[in-house]
Amino acid sequence: MPKKFFEVDFPMIVARKIHNIKTKPPLSKPLIETHSTDSLLLDGHSLDSDRYCIIGADLRDIPTLEDKLKKFQINPELPTLFLSECVLVYMSPEQSSRLVHWIAETFPTAMFINYEQVNMNDRFGHIMIENLQRRQCNLAGVDLCQSLDSQKDRFLSSGWESVNALDMMTVYSMLPQEDVARIERLEFLDEKELLQQLLQHYCICWAVKDKLNLGLSQIGF
Known part of the structure; x- marks a missing residue:
């Protein structure tokens, strides 16, 4: 069983995905078993939970990508x-x-x-x-x-x-x-x-x- 899933997409796409997660109980319910909905949303372009994290970033900008992954405690x-x-x-x-x-x-x-x-x-x-x-x-x-x-x-x-x-x-x-x-x-x-x-x-x-x-x-x- 994977310890955690990380997803990376452009910030604009991530914002839409986060909106869908927050407004659709089948998507949000698994994430808020140990969190409140508000505490999941760290900013407009990122969402983190124990098992799933989605980050808005440009994969061509590696220094920024690396900083964001470290912020959400990815373990290399x-x-x-x-x-x-x-x-x-x-x-x-x-x-x-x-x-x-x-x-x-x-x-x-x-x-x-x-x-x-x-x-x-x-x-x-x-x-x-x-x-x-x-x-x-x-x-x-x-x-x-x-x-x-x-x-x-x-x-x-x-x-x-x-x-x-x-x-x-x-x-x-x-x-x-x-x-x-x-x-x-x-x-x-x-x-x-x-x-x-x-x-x-x-x-x-x-x-x-x-x-x-x-x-x-x-x-x-």
């Missing part, structure tokens, strides 16, 4: 799992590399799981990029999404001990067939080839540092 010596879903791709390669390097230096026993685009240098990838650009969505870090190797290199060059990566089509093909059949019954697929192309352009990449020798490098599919 504990084994820590980092989860990122289509986040690093919106940073420049230099910014995302600085972030994952800082994590590797600060947390000696950690795993970083990153889900985002891959194989973006083919025609399908170019169409994805063009569609996002038309919506004013700039993938500043797309250069690191060219292949599974480029995804892994970001971590290997930033102090992580071992890294693995799979595209989501490979992950999908590894699921038990009864689960695949159940999923496909729930969501009727009349464009299976399109789904396969889409899954080939997303990946899951996981990097490990294991000072405590917990066998984290053995975790995989």
Whole structure:
């Protein structure tokens, strides 16, 4: 059982999330068992409880991020799992590399799981990029999404001990067939080839540092 969950997002997004937590009992009730609602809200962009903390910060501003995490008493010596879903791709390669390097230096026993685009240098990838650009969505870090190797290199060059990566089509093909059949019954697929192309352009990449020798490098599919 994890000791505590920390969530980081832009301050404006965090403010909306905190509002939803405070106004929806299914979200707030688990947090106020040992706190009053007012004592949970430390300021407009952060909320803390025994098991969950949400912080408004820009991941590109590492000194401020570090200060806020220390304020809420994160313990870098504990084994820590980092989860990122289509986040690093919106940073420049230099910014995302600085972030994952800082994590590797600060947390000696950690795993970083990153889900985002891959194989973006083919025609399908170019169409994805063009569609996002038309919506004013700039993938500043797309250069690191060219292949599974480029995804892994970001971590290997930033102090992580071992890294693995799979595209989501490979992950999908590894699921038990009864689960695949159940999923496909729930969501009727009349464009299976399109789904396969889409899954080939997303990946899951996981990097490990294991000072405590917990066998984290053995975790995989």
